[in-house]
Amino acid sequence: MSYVTKKMVDYMIDRMVHLEKDLNEVYTNNGLDFRSNSGRRNAILSQAQEVFLAESLNLHGESALEDGRTGHPDICVVSQNRELECKMTSGSGGSWTLQTDYETLDRKGEVDFLYVLVNEEFSEFAVLFFDGLTKDDFHPPSSGSRGKSPMNKINAMDKCTVLMGRVEAKNDKLIDQYSDKIIEIMKKYSEKLSLIDKRISETTTPKKLEALVGGKEGFLNRSANKLEKIAGKIVYWRNAPLQFSIELEKRTDNA
Numbered sequence: 465m466s467y468v469t470k471k472m473v474d475y476m477i478d479r480m481v482h483l484e485k486d487l488n489e490v491y492t493n494n495g496l497d498f499r500s501n502s503g504r505r506n507a508i509l510s511q512a513q514e515v516f517l518a519e520s521l522n523l524h525g526e527s528a529l530e531d532g533r534t535g536h537p538d539i540c541v542v543s544q545n546r547e548l549e550c551k552m553t554s555g556s557g558g559s560w561t562l563q564t565d566y567e568t569l570d571r572k573g574e575v576d577f578l579y580v581l582v583n584e585e586f587s588e589f590a591v592l593f594f595d596g597l598t599k600d601d602f603h604p605p606s607s608g609s610r611g612k613s614p615m616n617k618i619n620a621m622d623k624c625t626v627l628m629g630r631v632e633a634k635n636d637k638l639i640d641q642y643s644d645k646i647i648e649i650m651k652k653y654s655e656k657l658s659l660i661d662k663r664i665s666e667t668t669t670p671k672k673l674e675a676l677v678g679g680k681e682g683f684l685n686r687s688a689n690k691l692e693k694i695a696g697k698i699v700y701w702r703n704a705p706l707q708f709s710i711e712l713e714k715r716t717d718n719a
Contacts (some may be wrong), residue, residue, distance in 0.1 A: 466593045467526060467544050468517075468578060473591045475520040476513065476714060477580075483512050483585045504552035513580060514538045514550045537575070547658055548574065550636075552580045560710050562620075566613035567604045569584045574598050579628065581710060588712035590629025594620055618706050634707040642698045646691060648691035653687050 469608040491498035518530035537547035581590040601620040602613040667673045
């Protein structure tokens with residue numbers, strides 16, 4: 465169970481939104497665009513994320529210390545005897561890469577993580593708490609990644625508590641969509657087949673009857689092929705490695 469709660473996250477996000485708004489105004493007043501480079505903006509706000517979350521933990525019954533120095537944990541949650549790393553990232557085209565420093569995690573063995581995912585306007589968020597991640601929950605870093613490792617979501621999502629936003633397995637969503645498609649197609653096929661059978665039963669001309677029977681056979685073959693393709697997609701997604709989609713949640717203005 466996550467010791468970071470929705471109330472703690474609401475406090476942190478509210479403080480960060482107000483700070484981001486102030487910084488954006490300062491940049492704009494000086495002819496600069498604060499939001500044009502989301503990576504730079506997130507780096508500027510990363511300290512605020514740590515400070516405001518530590519404040520929130522202390523306000524809501526935990527004991528936490530924030531230390532932003534290199535080599536030190538972002539937050540020490542003394543009351544839980546845990547180290548908590550804070551990360552902020554912006555997505556591109558619905559893609560979210562959750563990363564960490566592989567060498568640091570390898571050295572520490574196990575660390576909790578709080579990822580804040582945010583849109584360009586800093587108005588929609590997802591907040592994910594991960595309990596006790598190890599290096600096995602991340603892919604080894606690739607050459608040129610400067611030691612940054614992307615999360616292996618298939619492993620890590622079992623340790624995730626969603627505090628804001630929504631996470632769902634893409635596989636399950638697609639299986640449901642294809643299953644609904646089969647039901648929809650079967651209904652239409654049943655209706656069309658009834659019409660064909662009705663025309664056959666009412667036809668007495670041999671040539672026309674032969675054409676209708678042949679047409680029915682072709683319709684059944686085409687229908688079977690179409691359903692088989694969709695069923696194949698269901699089988700594929702049932703056996704495919706899990707893929708996850710993350711949806712952001714619009715912040716309710718508490719100002």
